[in-house]
Amino acid sequence: MATRYELHDLGFLLTDSARLLRTAFERRIGEAGLGVTPGEARTLLNIHALKDARQLDIAARMGVEPMTVCSFLDKLQTQGLIERHPDPADRRAKRVTLTDASEPLIAKLKLEIADVLTDACTGLGEEDVDRLRHVLTTLSMNLQAAAAPDQADLS
Template sequence: MTPRPDPDALGFVLIDAARLLRAAFERRIAGAGLGITPGEARTLVHAAALDGSRQLDIAQRMGIEPMTLSTYLDRLQSLGFIERRPDPADRRARLIFTTPAADALIRDVRVEQVELMTQVTAGITPEDRELVRESLKRMRANLRAIEEDQQALPLAKEAGR
């Protein structure tokens, strides 16, 4: 007899929680009247956190395709919230910087994020929240290492031919 799958196994719970959290964040941003889409809000937050980073690095950090990011950045740039500058180290690349006009919007997105997370973590002690956060950061690092290994494997096989 094969073991029955457990829908409450850690991996499934993480996937479900991430999906539900993302949907809740998107609803919250869409309903907040900020004048930007949830994808643009995520992009702006990541651009601010990685101020001066290349578009490709921001896309990788967000886990989205560079072309999707480019669409979000185009809109944010047209609204005056980010600017693209040439990368002095690579003339093909652009560095992304938030503008002072974005500061209030970033604060508003942050308020929505904090309020949502207050609801999501209701009943969880600050110590347990920190333990979960640190554990998830470790899992993220492990997953990134696995992904890098998976990407390196075909290159290593090809180089060995």
């Protein structure tokens, strides 16, 4: 088992790597001339990952305030890239879906991400990347489980 110091160091490495990846992605999107800001691009990609999602779910996944997502969604809707529909389960909420017009842009965004990740993984073999994916998935699942309310008290 790793010592507290080694785990602390791991925390810094994870945080720095995530920050550097996000910065590289935002720089590439800004330079690519795709007609969207990095925040709008992240919003589109999160909608794509979630499929049909409520605005609050998109904000939570992105780790930003709902008003920030609302601003991004307004711009994306004006460009015809998304649609908002009433949520049948909650009339106060809106569900967000992609339009067909967003598909070419999402494909370009995925290419930009692939290039950033290729640069980031330079020097790593396929097995290293697979192991990294497994380790990060496990970390994510552990953190999600630790953040979830204790369901045992509800029974």
